[in-house]
Amino acid sequence: MLEGLNEAMEHIEERLCRSIDVAALARAAATSEYHFRRLFSALAGMPLSEYIRRRRMTVAGAEVLAGEMTLLDVATRYGYSSGEAFARAFRAVHGVGPGEARRTGAALRSQPRMSFRLVVEGSTGMRYRIVEKDRFRVVGRKARVPLVHEGANPAIAEFVRSIDEGTLRRLSGMSDQEPEGIVGVSDQLDPGRAEGTELDYYHAVLTSAEGEVPPDLDVLDVPAGTWAVFGSSGPFPQTLQHLWRDVFTQWFPSNPYRSRPGPEILRVGLSGDGEHADADLWIPVERAERSGPSA
Secondary structure: OHHHHHHHHHHHHHOOOOOOOHHHHHHHOOOOHHHHHHHHHHHHOOOHHHHHHHHHHHHHHHHHHHOOOOHHHHHHHOOOOOHHHHHHHHHHHHOOOHHHHHHHOOOOOOOOOOOOOOOOOOOOOOEEEEEEEOOEEEEEEEEEEEOOOOOOOHHHHHHHHOOOHHHHHHHHHHOOOOOOOOEEEEEOOOOOOOOOOEEEEEEEEEEOOOOOOOOOOEEEEEOOEEEEEEEEEEEOOHHHHHHHHHHHHHHHHHOOEEEOOOOEEEEEEEOOOOOEEEEEEEEEEEEOOOOOOOO
16 A cells, blocks of 8 residues: 555656646555545645645746746646746745746745655554445435534534424434434545535435435435444544544555445534544445555
8 A cells, every 4th residue: 555655656746747647646556546535635634636736836936946947938847828827826835926936036835745654553443343234315404514624613513503303303213224313424525625625414314214205304315335334432523533534544554445435424422511422433435456465
C-alpha cells in the first residue's frame, strides 16, 4: 500500500505540466479511484485536487519569480488557457497575483511534495466486524448539508431539531434490522471530503419493508453488500469525527478491504448531558486485491 501511494505521488510530480489521470494514480496504488480519493483525503488532510493545485502553483511560483519566461508562457506550461485563469489560481494559493509577485519579489507559499511512510501507531487496536447485508431501505427525513470536519455540524443539529416527536415515533416503529433505531445516514459525499462540500443527510431508520412509504418521508434504496462496522466511545462529537479518520488512516491500510460507493451509517448513543457518545460506524467495503506484502 505505501509503495503504491508513493508511486502515485511520483506520477503527480512527473505530470505537473500535463493533465493528471486520477485513474492512473489509483492503479499505481492498486485500488479503485473512489477509494484512492477518499484514502488520500484522510491521509493528507486535503482533497487530491487541492494538493495537485498547490503543487502546480508551487513550482509555477518559482518560475514566475525566476523571470525567465513570460507570465503567459508560465500559465500555458501549467495547463491554463489564459493569463486570467492562471492569475486566479495563483492568487488563491499565494495570496498575490503573479505580476505583483514578479515585480515585488513577494514571499510565496510552498506546498511540499508529499510522501507516505510507516509510523507505528494503533497500539490500542480498533473494534470492528464484517457484516453481509441484504438490500434494505433507508426511510426518514433528508436534508442537504455541508461537511464539517471538526466540532458539531450546525446544519445537521438544526435539521434534527426540526423533526417533530410524532415523526420520530413513527420512524422508530419501522426499524426492523441493525443498526436498530434512528440513525444518521450520509450519502452522495464528495470523494475528496473537502470541508464545506455538501452531502445528503438522512435522519432515518433501516427497514426491509417494500410497501408504500408515507409521502412526508424520504427513501433511499441500498443494494446488498459488505459492511465494516466500527465501534468507539468517548467525547461527543470528537469521537465520531476521529473514528472516521482512524478508519481510513489506520484500518484500511492494514486490512484487505477498500471502501466502495454507498451511504455511511452512524448510530450514536448519547449520555444524559450530551457530552459522551457510544458510536457504531457502518462503512460499505469490498475485498481489495493484494499483489503481495508492502514494504
